[in-house]
Amino acid sequence: MNINKLVTLNTLLISVVAIIAVAGYLNIFVTIFFTAAIGINIGNLKYIELYFPRFLINLSGIVVIAATVLNFEISQMNTTLINTLVMLISLKLLEQKKYRDFMQITLMAVFILAASSLLNLSMIFVIYILSEVFLIILQLILLNVMANNSTGRINKRYFYKLLKPSLIILFCSIPAAVLLFLILPRTDYPMLDFLNNQQTAETGFSDSVRLGSIKTIQDNDKTAFIAEMKKIDSNYLYWRGAVFDTFQNNQWNSRHREKDESQMSSSNSYKNNTNYTIYLNPTNRKIMYTLNIPEKINYKKQFNHYKNRKEYISEKTIKSKTSYEGLSRLNKSFQTEPPDKDIYLQLPEIGKEIKIISEKLRGNTLSEAAENILHYLTSNEFEYTQKNLPVSEAPLKEFLTNLKKGNCEYFASAMGILLRLNGIPARLVGGYRGGYYDNSGYYTVLQSNAHVWVEAYIGKSWHTFDPTPADFEAYTDKSRLKFMKRYKLFFDKMSYYWNIFVINYDFSKQLKGLNKAKKIFGDWNLNISFLQKTIIFVFISIAFFTYIYTFRKKKKTVNQKFIDYFDKTLAEWSVTRSPGEGLLASAEKIKNKQISEKMQTIAKTYYNKAYGPTNISKQEIRLLLKELHNIRKKFNNT
């Protein structure tokens, strides 16, 4: 391959790796422009020759920078700058590149990658940086080769020879990096995170339950948190967040949190206790999530515990990845002091229709009434949906009497109101339902797992009721996830290990991980089915034969390679050889006698090897190529 092409290819790789690292932050137009630039470059490698004039590129660069300055906002500084850099790199890719251009592109790629670390620091960054470092080392070596001989060709062997030092430098740098890793403080907190706060604003969980304003809820695939624990019965997978006590203007809010005692409860030992560690992604809220029903949590920072509401509220807004340990009792009820009836029986103005329904559901006892309400809502009469939600002035009436379709917020609200109409103190609990268990020992809870359920005070305890008839298997079974979500879970896993190994550096956990990996690998080996074996076998054989085929083809073309190079050399002395012309005859046409003689000798040697009775070896061809190369060099010097 031509050295120039090789450098171009490597430059493309370098830019692509850097851009993938920041892909999530790119403007759609920037992405399209960059893709187009890459496309044109790939075309230039082989099929077309499309370069833009330098003045046009420079002008566009100035326009881009001007646009950046005009759109500059301190809160989005990082993203803006990354987009600008990607634009500049794309523009640079479009021109006919020389040594310095390749260097500039490489440098910009390094900037982009560095910028990406400011936005988001996760395990995958290691992969980006390793591949980028390797490519850049290779790039520097290739550029040096190119500087010495800009038209030279690089054969496979020579390329491998260049590859070797690149790999050696890379692997030598790893021990140094490990040393730095041990010395430098580790953080999961992107150092300039305040620059991109807006990314944490989206969430599936909300501070209030509001009915009748949104028609459709979009699935939010972001990870809310990871809970490291053993696998439990999925019926108990309720992650408690906030308690909503007041329903007003079609909206449930937490108004009376402060009236509750805020204190640490003493640790009681119950049966069914479950320990867990939560790795919470930044939420920009104060609410902390716990497994229902929480007994206590262990958190390094300040927080409040509302005993009767079982709420845990952080003192400060959670703006970075946080982790805390928790202890919960897997149960559907818990005892508290009797609740304030003014709060938990509060009702807004209710229409007649709803009152009629609540009359119908009245039972002999309070618990019977609650059961009736639950049965009524979970009966076939009602349908769970996230689309075409009831939108009206009185959405609850619309839901109960007319549409009979809704999401968990409607079901929970309806039950809360019906309970209160029947004189049962009730409240809504917002949090998450379900989670996807990974066999390495943790649940991944996505924003799409956000859920609202009901608690009713009957007897001396609060009882958990979930009137939503949704199919919760879908929220716990990984195999029912879409591909993209599964892909997401994979990166969550990487993130999880990053947290364990890097952020919460713990050697015993590392060893545990190693053992687990070993175990997984061992199990994996045993679990290959016959079909899988066949597929692997077929795949390997195809790869093998393809290799042999290409290898043989290569061997055939060694002579062709020589002839091509011979023609090229002839061309430098303005002799063109038509395909049917002999090498010797063409060499005789060279006017410079000395060169002509040398070329004739080379042609004769080649003929001897190629047409003589003995078989030609690659080594001999290589020697001839070297001789040709020397002749060309001599010509270039004089």
Add this chain to the structure above:
Amino acid sequence: MDKHLIKLKELYKYFNKYLHGKEKALKLSLLTLFSRGHLLVEDVPGLGKTTLALAIAKSMGLSFGRIQCTNDLLPTDITGLSIFNKKDNSFEFLKGPIFNNIVLVDEINRATPKTQSALLESMGEKQVTIEGVTYKLPQPFFVIATQNPAEQHGTFPLPESQLDRFLMKINLGYPEKKHELEILKGGSSRGSISRSQPVLSKQELLDLISFIKNDIFVDDKIYNFILDFANATRQNENFLIGLSTRAMLSIITAGKASAFMSGRDYVIPEDILDYMKYTVTHRVVLKNNIHENEKAEIVKSLLESVPLHA
């Protein structure tokens, strides 16, 4: 190989002494002789063809015969005929001029088709059959035929199929001024040639020819190239008739001889390519609408378009 090359060197020494300005003609003649083929020379008379043929014959101790073709020349004038011998009371076969190692056939296109075909047949078969008896022609057997391109009146042009029997058709041209001057000063060297001693015996020549036939290596790449080229002539829109298989065989034989004369025991593309214009041009037939003068050009451009096998 070396043994034969020494002989070749001696031959050249001999020719350098007696022949001037005929290097190209000499080389092509020897090449044809070594390839066991025949040569057709298209040229005006008086350019030293006879001297060349004589020198070749003398240098190797070969017999030399000459046939001057006219339109009343009979086949028996070439092959010979049986004459009644009164003494023995039987027919006796008198060999014609064809029973020589080297035969110069002057102005072959003046002979009638009947005579031409008798000659050409004997060239191909290397034997003559007269009145039911087959007579083998002497070995080696080499015909140099000439055609006069200037006088077309009263001639019988050789049919293309017959031309195929000639390995090469060449065009000598006038000798260079320098050489012509030497010839003018020294006079014809024919006399001294007749008195010269051969440097090569007939047997040595036959050994040399069989060596070329059997011991020169031809790579598959060469064969494939010739096949490609032959196919190209057969498929080319300008040609009515492309190269025959016999033509391909001749090309390879000539290539072998060329390799030997360059001191190689293997054939390189140049051995083939350099002689293509002599070996190919007279064997292909152009379509009617294309003029004969363009033939050489068409063959040349076709030749350049067929890539060598690397």
